[in-house]
Structures are given as C-alpha cells and as structure tokens.
Amino acid sequence: MIEEPQIHIGYAGLVTRAVAVGIDAFVINGIAVITGALVNLIASFFGHQGDIGLLAALLGGAAWIAWSALYFTVFWSLTGQTPGDRLMGIRVYSDTADRIRIRQGFVRYWAMLLAALPLGAGFIPVLTDDRRRGLHDRIANTVVRWDDGEEVTAIPDPHVAVTPVAELPPGAEAGTVPAGHAPIA
Amino acid sequence: MVGAVAAGERSSRAIASAGVRAAGVAMWPAGVWWRSPLGAPVRSRVAAASDALERSGRELVARTSDQARVSGSRELKRLGDQLSESGLADEIIDKLLSSGAFDRIVTVVINHPATEALVVNVVDEPALERLVSRVMESRLVDGVTAQLLASEEMQAILDYITRSPELRAALAHQTAGMAEDVAIGVRSRTYNADAAAERFARRLLKRRSKPEPQQ
Numbered sequence: 001m002i003e004e005p006q007i008h009i010g011y012a013g014l015v016t017r018a019v020a021v022g023i024d025a026f027v028i029n030g031i032a033v034i035t036g037a038l039v040n041l042i043a044s045f046f047g048h049q050g051d052i053g054l055l056a057a058l059l060g061g062a063a064w065i066a067w068s069a070l071y072f073t074v075f076w077s078l079t080g081q082t083p084g085d086r087l088m089g090i091r092v093y094s095d096t097a098d099r100i101r102i103r104q105g106f107v108r109y110w111a112m113l114l115a116a117l118p119l120g121a122g123f124i125p126v127l128t129d130d131r132r133r134g135l136h137d138r139i140a141n142t143v144v145r146w147d148d149g150e151e152v153t154a155i156p157d158p159h160v161a162v163t164p165v166a167e168l169p170p171g172a173e174a175g176t177v178p179a180g181h182a183p184i185a
Numbered sequence: 186m187v188g189a190v191a192a193g194e195r196s197s198r199a200i201a202s203a204g205v206r207a208a209g210v211a212m213w214p215a216g217v218w219w220r221s222p223l224g225a226p227v228r229s230r231v232a233a234a235s236d237a238l239e240r241s242g243r244e245l246v247a248r249t250s251d252q253a254r255v256s257g258s259r260e261l262k263r264l265g266d267q268l269s270e271s272g273l274a275d276e277i278i279d280k281l282l283s284s285g286a287f288d289r290i291v292t293v294v295i296n297h298p299a300t301e302a303l304v305v306n307v308v309d310e311p312a313l314e315r316l317v318s319r320v321m322e323s324r325l326v327d328g329v330t331a332q333l334l335a336s337e338e339m340q341a342i343l344d345y346i347t348r349s350p351e352l353r354a355a356l357a358h359q360t361a362g363m364a365e366d367v368a369i370g371v372r373s374r375t376y377n378a379d380a381a382a383e384r385f386a387r388r389l390l391k392r393r394s395k396p397e398p399q400q
Contacts, residue, residue: 013379019371089372127386132379
C-alpha cells in the first residue's frame with residue numbers, strides 16, 4: 001500500500017505563486033517597455049525611423065530574457081523573494097532550507113521557462129506534489145514556502161508525520177490561522 | 186437762666202415780626218407805583234440793564250470754560266509727557282503685571298457669569314451671524330486668503346510641514362498600512378484558491394484527497 005503523502009500548508013500553492021509571477025511579469029515588462037521606449041527615443045535623435053529588423057528583434061528578445069533572468073536570479077539569491085513573492089508573502093528556499101545560490105537561481109529561472117513551454121504543464125505537479133513543487137522546483141532543488149519573517153532552519157520531510165503546528169501557515173499557533181491566511185474551506 | 190433766654194428769644198421774634206410788617210406797609214405805595222404805567226420807563230431801563238448783565242455773565246462763563254479747557258488739556262498733556270519721560274507709567278504697568286493683579290483681573294473677568302452670558306448673547310445674536318456671513322462672502326476675505334497663500338511665510342510653513350519627518354513618517358505608515366491590508370486580502374484569497382485548485386486537480390486525477398490539516 002502506497003502511503004498517502006501529508007499536505008504541508010507551509011508550502012505555497014499554485015494560485016499564490018502564479019499571482020506572484022504575474023506581479024513580477026508586470027514589473028519586468030513595465031521596466032522593459034520603458035527602457036525600450038527610451039532606447040527608441042534616443043535612436044530617433046540619430047535618424048532612426050522606428051522600423052526594426054530581424055537582428056534588432058532578436059537582440060531585443062535576448063535582452064528581455066537576460067533582463068528577466070537577472071531579475072529573478074538576483075532577487076532569489078539575495079533575499080529569496082522577488083517583489084511579487086514579497087507582496088504575496090512567500091519565499092523560495094533551497095531544499096536544505098538554505099538561501100538559494102546564484103547558480104541555483106539561474107537554473108531555476110531556465111527550468112521555469114522550460115516548465116512554461118508545454119502550455120504550463122510543468123507547473124501542474126505543484127497541485128499534486130506533497131511539497132507543492134513544480135518541475136522547476138525539482139530541477140533546481142527548491143521549495144516555496146509562506147514567509148512569516150522567521151528564519152527557516154529545516155524543511156519538513158513530507159513522509160514524516162507532521163504535528164498540527166507544523167501544518168499551519170507561518171506565524172500561526174495551533175488552532176489559529178495567521179493574519180492574511182484564511183483557513184481552508 | 187433757660188427761662189430768661191427763652192423769654193428773650195420770644196421778644197426778639199415779636200420785634201422782628203413787627204418790623205417786617207411795618208416795612209411791608211411802608212413799601213406798599215412803591216409797589217403800586219412800580220406796577221402802574223408811571224413806573225414803566227423805570228421798569229424798561231431796569232430790564233435792559235439786567236439783560237446786559239446776563240449777557241456779560243454768559244460771555245464770562247464761556248470764556249472761563251474755554252480757558253479752563255485749554256489750560257486743563259495743556260496740563261494733562263504736560264503731565265502725560267512727564268509721566269512718559271520719567272518712566273513712571275512703565276513702572277506702574279510693570280508692577281501691575283508682575284504683581285499678578287492683571288492675571289487675577291483677567292481670570293475674574295473670564296470666569297464671571299456676566300462675561301459668559303455676554304458671550305452667549307453675542308454668539309447667538311442673528312446680527313452677528315449675518316455680519317460674519319457678509320465678512321466671509323466679501324472680497325476682502327478672498328483677497329486676504331490669496332495674499333496669505335501667496336506669502337513667503339505661508340510657503341515657509343508649508344515647506345516646513347511637508348518636510349516634517351513626523352508627517353512623512355505618518356504618511357509612509359498609512360501608505361504601508363493600506364498596501365499591507367491589500368496584500369493580506371489577496372493572500373487570503375489565493376490561500377483558499379490554492380486548496381481549491383488542488384482539490385479540483387485531485388478530482389480530475391481520481392486521487393484521494395489529502396487529509397485536512399488539524400487545527
């Protein structure tokens with residue numbers, strides 16, 4: 001008989017993470033659009049008419065990917081939180097409860113793009129995994145947990161029975177739910 | 186002795202009464218003459234003389250009043266000058282203020298029921314309300330307000346307020362509080378949505394539901 005894995009509410013779910021990524025995408029694209037407009041404005045001073053060739057489009061796409069890679073990698077490796085994560089109150093940790101390294105964050109970014117390629121199928125495991133990990137989390141050995149501002153010293157083993165306190169969202173005591181986290185209906 | 190004095194007084198009164206009657210009898214012909222046409226010329230001269238005397242008296246009174254007014258104001262002015270030069274007035278005012286008498290006077294006036302009644306009456310007066318309304322609607326207030334807003338002092342005050350660390354801290358705190366409220370609301374909804382999405386996925390995959398957390 002296969003043991004049913006325990007659910008750990010301390011791990012953030014798909015919807016929360018999707019909202020956080022959406023906020024980050026808004027920030028990334030907003031800055032990219034403003035930067036692109038400024039570049040176009042400066043180029044217009046030198047007689048550029050606004051028509052973009054294939055090379056320029058490829059360069060722009062590469063710049064966008066580099067910029068978004070820099071955004072996610074730097075935020076994840078420095079604080080474990082992008083602005084979107086911060087707003088949603090979640091944080092990315094290494095499997096070993098450490099803060100993720102730059103290389104790990106870089107891998108996680110490319111794995112996230114990889115998970116998004118097959119119409120987002122790489123994110124479906126978040127719905128079924130015991131630690132709510134997607135493909136990119138498995139590749140980069142990371143988890144996403146609710147952030148209550150306290151330092152996480154260990155990531156709970158999903159196959160070990162957890163106490164009710166450990167199952168609660170961050171900041172909660174047994175029998176309570178912290179502010180901002182409604183109980184599961 | 187007392188009896189002798191009383192007797193003397195009675196005899197004196199009797200003598201005086203007899204004298205007055207005798208004088209009246211003696212003056213009777215003069216009175217008849219005075220009232221008769223024969224006395225008319227004399228009466229007119231006496232009336233003219235009395236009128237002249239009255240005019241002189243009035244003029245004398247007017248001159249005297251003017252002189253008294255002029256000399257009085259001159260003396261008062263000189264006295265005022267001397268007071269201000271000597272510093273006596275300042276000294277008196279200083280003593281009054283330092284003695285606390287002025288404070289007591291102000292306190293008594295403020296706490297007096299009559300003052301309160303006066304204020305209540307004045308405030309409740311419809312005429313005052315009309316007056317205030319007219320003043321507020323007047324162009325004077327608009328002009329004064331515009332001048333006040335355009336003045337350098339007002340700009341300095343506004344500058345000081347906007348640069349006030351306390352005000353900035355309060356605004357930042359309020360803004361952060363509002364953002365935090367919004368974030369908490371969004372987190373609550375996504376938290377429930379996470380669980381709902383997982384239940385839906387498990388139904389699709391025909392897997393058993395995860396146990397609900399014990400709380």
